[in-house]
Amino acid sequence: MARTTDPWRTLTDPLIRQNPVTLQILGICSALAVTTTLATAVTMSVALTVVLTLAAGLVSAIRRHIPDTIRLIVQIVIVASLVIVIDQVLQAYFAEISRALSVYVGLITTNCLVLGRTEAYARHHAPLPAMIDAFGNGLGYSLVLVFVGAVREFFGKGELFGATVLPLVDEGGWFTPLSLMLLAPSAFFLLGLLVWALRSVLPEQSEAPEHTPPLRTEPAE
Amino acid sequence: MAGREWNPLRRLLALPNESRAKTILVAFLVSAVCAALVSGATVLLRPIQAANRAAEEQARIAALVEGIPGMAALLEQSGGTLSTVVIDLDRSRAATEVTPATLDAALGDPGNWTALDPAQDLAGLGHRPNFAQIYLLRDGDDVSLVLLPLSGQGYGGRIDAILALKGDMNTVAGIAITGHSETPGLGGRIQEASWRSSFPGTELRDEGGDMRFRVARGPASDVHEVDGITGATRTGRGVTQMVRFWLGPDGYGPLLGAIDRGEF
Numbered sequence: 001m002a003r004t005t006d007p008w009r010t011l012t013d014p015l016i017r018q019n020p021v022t023l024q025i026l027g028i029c030s031a032l033a034v035t036t037t038l039a040t041a042v043t044m045s046v047a048l049t050v051v052l053t054l055a056a057g058l059v060s061a062i063r064r065h066i067p068d069t070i071r072l073i074v075q076i077v078i079v080a081s082l083v084i085v086i087d088q089v090l091q092a093y094f095a096e097i098s099r100a101l102s103v104y105v106g107l108i109t110t111n112c113l114v115l116g117r118t119e120a121y122a123r124h125h126a127p128l129p130a131m132i133d134a135f136g137n138g139l140g141y142s143l144v145l146v147f148v149g150a151v152r153e154f155f156g157k158g159e160l161f162g163a164t165v166l167p168l169v170d171e172g173g174w175f176t177p178l179s180l181m182l183l184a185p186s187a188f189f190l191l192g193l194l195v196w197a198l199r200s201v202l203p204e205q206s207e208a209p210e211h212t213p214p215l216r217t218e219p220a221e
Numbered sequence: 222m223a224g225r226e227w228n229p230l231r232r233l234l235a236l237p238n239e240s241r242a243k244t245i246l247v248a249f250l251v252s253a254v255c256a257a258l259v260s261g262a263t264v265l266l267r268p269i270q271a272a273n274r275a276a277e278e279q280a281r282i283a284a285l286v287e288g289i290p291g292m293a294a295l296l297e298q299s300g301g302t303l304s305t306v307v308i309d310l311d312r313s314r315a316a317t318e319v320t321p322a323t324l325d326a327a328l329g330d331p332g333n334w335t336a337l338d339p340a341q342d343l344a345g346l347g348h349r350p351n352f353a354q355i356y357l358l359r360d361g362d363d364v365s366l367v368l369l370p371l372s373g374q375g376y377g378g379r380i381d382a383i384l385a386l387k388g389d390m391n392t393v394a395g396i397a398i399t400g401h402s403e404t405p406g407l408g409g410r411i412q413e414a415s416w417r418s419s420f421p422g423t424e425l426r427d428e429g430g431d432m433r434f435r436v437a438r439g440p441a442s443d444v445h446e447v448d449g450i451t452g453a454t455r456t457g458r459g460v461t462q463m464v465r466f467w468l469g470p471d472g473y474g475p476l477l478g479a480i481d482r483g484e485f
Contacts, residue, residue, distance in 0.1 A: 065234060069244060080255075084263075085258060088262045095273040
């Protein structure tokens with residue numbers, strides 16, 4: 001982990017170079033589940049970014065007083081309470097979207113991205129850098145979610161934010177929706193392609209192969 | 222350290238992090254603050270959420286009415302709106318002293334609830350309110366549609382629904398699920414239009430007047446059944462028991478008889 005104190009670097013690093021989803025493959029469960037439409041993806045991104053930033057700030061503020069033996073419990077309690085509050089706010093002000101997200105808002109608690117950041121960064125840094133780092137990571141997560149959500153809604157329904165972009169065959173247009181895009185596996189494919197593309201452009205992100213294939217000549221036919 | 226610290230909280234916080242007292246103190250403080258935060262948010266936001274749920278229920282009723290074939294035309298004839306009536310379930314007629322506005326207050330009084338003994342209590346409710354708010358559509362003097370709120374025990378918790386019956390008080394015109402806590406993807410599919418679409422046309426009783434309605438295990442095989450949901454047998458049984466209870470003698474049964482005889 002780069003030990004830089006430059007706040008701009010802390011904020012922008014997690015967007016592409018240290019993206020928590022594509023590089024560290026953290027928090028992909030929700031990234032796959034809520035990206036069928038752009039609206040749910042954006043709501044989920046905002047909810048996660050807010051929870052992550054606040055949790056990082058709180059954990060960082062009491063970091064000198066968290067006993068090591070119960071540090072995970074303390075962090076999870078803080079994260080879980082924030083998630084419940086966010087869930088209640090969504091239910092009150094965004095009832096439609098809250099229904100579409102159903103259990104996944106609650107599952108932010110178990111999103112390894114949140115615990116990963118509070119455990120790895122917020123516990124060792126002052127509140128402001130911790131919150132900047134958390135916000136940057138939230139934005140990195142949001143970037144991936146919005147990309148996957150946009151592609152899935154665009155090709156799966158011919159819409160963006162519920163507004164028709166490509167007229168469907170059913171409604172007299174020409175576009176046949178790819179219903180595979182609305183199923184969970186397509187999110188896996190898209191995420192895989194995204195990781196592949198990123199690592200082709202930025203080869204330093206690729207991991208060293210864990211196994212080297214044995215050298216052997218092609219067997220003769 | 223210059224001088225002794227007299228504030229006990231500061232003295233505790235100055236303890237080494239690994240000491241038992243400090244561990245317990247931190248755990249307690251964090252839980253207390255978090256508990257306050259969660260309770261505060263819940264209490265402050267509850268009125269808005271309740272308003273949302275009420276609006277949603279109204280929207281569901283509107284959607285339910287709209288989904289019934291020929292309903293739009295009927296509504297126009299009768300002046301465009303459903304009339305809301307509070308029913309006294311014990312006397313099976315309109316309640317005189319309770320109005321829709323005072324219904325919530327009346328149901329807050331335990332005296333307005335009847336305990337059910339286990340043999341009667343098909344839907345697993347324990348207690349039944351004595352008053353219920355129903356919606357009627359009249360065509361001339363006859364009731365042509367009635368919307369009945371139901372509730373019963375499902376697999377994950379209580380299921381709330383509104384059942385629409387046609388003028389013969391035996392044919393289902395539609396159902397709306399207004400609240401449930403069933404497993405998403407299994408029992409939770411009772412909320413989906415594809416499952417609810419097997420309700421219209423289902424008949425509750427046979428010619429002899431016996432209650433025959435049931436959620437089948439698998440596809441429906443006769444006019445008294447609706448399709449079951451694979452993997453949600455207990456949810457299906459909950460819906461069956463809920464409909465059977467509420468349309469039986471301890472629920473709206475006597476009222477439906479009165480409407481059918483034209484006494485309402």
